[in-house]
Structure formats: structure tokens, C-alpha cells
Amino acid sequence: MAKTHQDGEIRFDPATVLITGASSGIGAELARFYARSGRRLVLWGRDPARLEQVARDCRTMGATVATRELNLADGAAAIAAFRADDDAYPVDLLILAAGLGDMRQQAALTERAETVLELGLVNFATPAALATAGAERMVGRRRGHIVLLGSVAAFHALPFAAGYSGSKAGLARFAEALRNGLLEHGVGVTLVSPGFVDTPMSRRVSSTKPFLQSAPQAARLIARAVEEERPHLIFPRIFAGLRLLDIVLPRPIRDFVLRRLKAEQAPRPTI
Template identity: 50%
Template sequence: MKFCVLMKQAAIIPHKTILITGASSGIGAALAQHYAQTHTHLILWGRSQKRLSQVAQSVEKKGATAECHSIDLTNIDEALTALRNQDSLTPITHFIFAAGLGDMRKEGELAEEPSLVTELCLVNFTTPATLATEMANRMATRGGGAIAFIGSVAAFHDLPMSTAYSGSKAGLARFSTALHAAMSPHKVYVTLISPGYVDTPMSQRLSGKLPFLISPQKAAQKIHRAISRRKAHLIFPWPFAFFAFLEGHLPRPVVHRILRLSTMQQTPRKTECSDT
């Protein structure tokens, strides 16, 4: 685990301490900017130390304090230890899981590589579920808090070219709503965010049309509003909620035939372009 030095340490206790994973780019970085204000302390996790430092410097200009840590979410033990140490040092009021990986089956392959499936499931589901469980217990003991997962509308569709991605996001979606049911009586509010196409490094790798594409800044506004209102689930833009409803009511063979016609492809993934 690598970290950057805490910048402009505040002399007062912050009103909010927000940990954001995937904060070095995309939705995570946009959320850091959106939450940045006086009396807010931001803990930024991501893979790129350089980009994390840039985000930290930017949010401090808005009056927030920030620290950043380069953490590999495929290493669950390391991430869990880092979370426990962080929360013991500075109790976290909001935990937002914005990190994510996306990939597709390569042209000519019958199925995805097993190693790819393992990596996507760790980052998109297993590690977030593990850390959220630890954080939920700690928040409940303290009397409340907020946890949010950035999922995907892919969770509600059987994507033949991205079985690991859609499957891992589906697991995250069910875990989130179940955790919401378990923790609401303890004033720990869990929010699932299921966006469509957002203009992030992940979506920029895709070829073809990206309908209803929105900016990370617009997405951050919607996510912040949903968390503050303690919504259990938000799908945006709204047409994707309709698509999910429609697919759920069509015969499965018909849906699969339509999805197999997709010509969506993507460029090879780079390690530094792994944040949602």
C-alpha cells in the first residue's frame, strides 16, 4: 500500500469524513470534487498515486482536507486492514465504492479468461461486499452512517460479451439492497447507484454508440442527491430503468437473441484506466 502525505491537516474535527474508492478518475474523482467543502475530510483510494495526488490538491482548493492511498482492491486482506486502520484513526461517516473494472470477451473467444473473471469479481463485488460489511458494523455501533455502491445497469441484463462484468454487478446489486434492509434499523443507510453510460475511462474504451451518455460531474450530482435522500436504489438516466423493466418481462430466449446481436467492442484495458 502506498500513500501520499496528508495535505493541510485541519485543526478542527471534520463534520464529514468520506472515503471514496476509485477516486483517481471517472465518477470517483467527480464525487471527490462534488463533496469537497469546508469541514469535510476526503480519504481517496485508487491505483494511480499521481492522479490521486492531483485530485487531493484540487479538493483542498475548495476548502476540504484530503489524504490519498494507493490500494489494490484485488488484495482483500490489505484493503480490509487499511480500512480498519483508517476508521480507527478517523471515523468514516460516508463510504462510497466508486472503483470498478469492466471488460469484454475478446473477439474469437468462446468465453472470458478465468483470470479476468476473478479480477472483475474481486474489484466489482467481493472486496466491496467485504469492506462494506466491516464498515456497516462499525457505523451501526457508532449510531449511523452512509454506504453507497456505484453499480451498473449491466446488473439487470444478460450481456453475452461481458458475463463477468454483468454478473459481478448483479451480485453487488443484490448485496446492496439486502444490506440496506439489514442496516436501515440501525441508521446505516445503503444506496445502490446503477448508472448507464458515463463519460469515464471505462466507457471511452467502448466502440459504437453510447446512448444517453452523461458527464461524470452530472453523475456525481445525481449520486450525491440519492445518498443525501437515503434512497435504496437509483437508476439513471431514466430510459435505462425502463429497459431493465422491459427485459424483466420479455421471454428470456428473445432477450438473449437480441443481446447476441450487439456489435459493441472495446480497446484493451490499461491498469491505470480501472476506475469507474
């Protein structure tokens, strides 16, 4: 891994990039963004057919690609898999892009307990454990960067998506703490908090999706944040303002507004 100057700009040049959630959405676009000759990509995903398509795309761009089919609900298996992959090719850039998005169904009074558990595992517990496993290895090498994909939902107590917003809020606080712990050891941490991005997850949401961005746009913004070693990327920028508004509004007003928000979502497809 090196940082070189090219055309007057800093370019982050990791030799090995491991990406979770690489079979679709932002993870797939990040894989394509980083694919180039001389670079190794380790791509994880749950859908083997889509994952192999992304791998083929990346190989045509010159990258060496290995894939792994894995469900992040099994955190212990994910940790073991990361250590095995890192043993084979030390990971310079670890992008934890996998996640699930589910909310309370319109006719239901609460979310399903099983769904909340799954969201906690996939969106928070396993990414946090993988980031820690990555940090263990990177600290010893005194180099590396870790990216955790959160959500602007972490900033707001969404009554129809308590499991999702709660899991992303936990990830946000973890990322901040991890970054503070690694700052003096040559390892960077970037939390990414996107709004709506045109991915299979967001397409399930049938309600309004303001300021929708494409997955390739999101990938470019994330890569730039890594190059600049930014601790936190929020996009679109208007959501940074909404975050501040959520902080400064008196709780009764904030709760009044949140209780009146509505959203509908199609069920998650099975793989």
C-alpha cells in the first residue's frame, strides 16, 4: 500500500482490498472502482451469481479477484474467514459495505424480534468484529484503512425502523471509538453515512426517497473520503444539516415530527 502523487492529487493505492457486500449496490460499485491491474480484490457476498458477475467485471479491468460466499449473521465464521484471507494476502483496505435494511410492516404494530436480531448482527455486531479483526492485523503492520458503511438513519430515532436506525447508530459510535484508538498506530477509519442511494435495498422502499444518488456516485465519494483520510463522510450534505437539526430541536418537537413520518417497504427477497 502506498500514497503517491499523481496529477497533483493524492492517490491511495492499496495492494489488497477486501469488500463485504460486494455482490450488489455500493459494495459492487466500490469493487469496480478499485479494480485495476496489479491489485487484488477479495469480494464477499451472499448471492454467488451476482458476486461472480462483479468478479468478472473486475477481472476484465485487470484485477486479481477472489470471492467468498458468506452470511454475516454468522459473526464467528466471518472473523475466521477474514483472518484466513488476510493470512493469504494482507489487507490494506477493508470496506465493510454489507448491510440489511428492514422496517416495520405497514399493518404491524412492532417490528419482528427475529428481524431486529438479524439487523443487529449484520449491521453492527459482525462489522464491528471484522473491523476489530482488521485493526489487529493492520496495527501490527502499521498501515491500513477501514471503512464502515453506516446510514443517516443513525442520527434519527425512526419509529418504523428502530432495529435499522439503532444498529447503524451503534456502528457510528463504534467507528468513532475505533478511530480514536487507532489514530496513533498508522491505521485510518472512515465512517460513511449515506442518505438514499439507488441500490436493491432502497428500491424496496416505495415512499419518497429525497436526494437519491447513484451507486457509482456513492463509490466515488467514499473512495475520495478514504484518500483524504476523512473520519466521517455524510452525503448528500443536506443530511449533515438535518443531523444538527435533530440535535438542537427540543425533544417534544423532534418526537412529534418523527412520529408522523411514514415509510413503506416491500419484503426482503430470499436468496
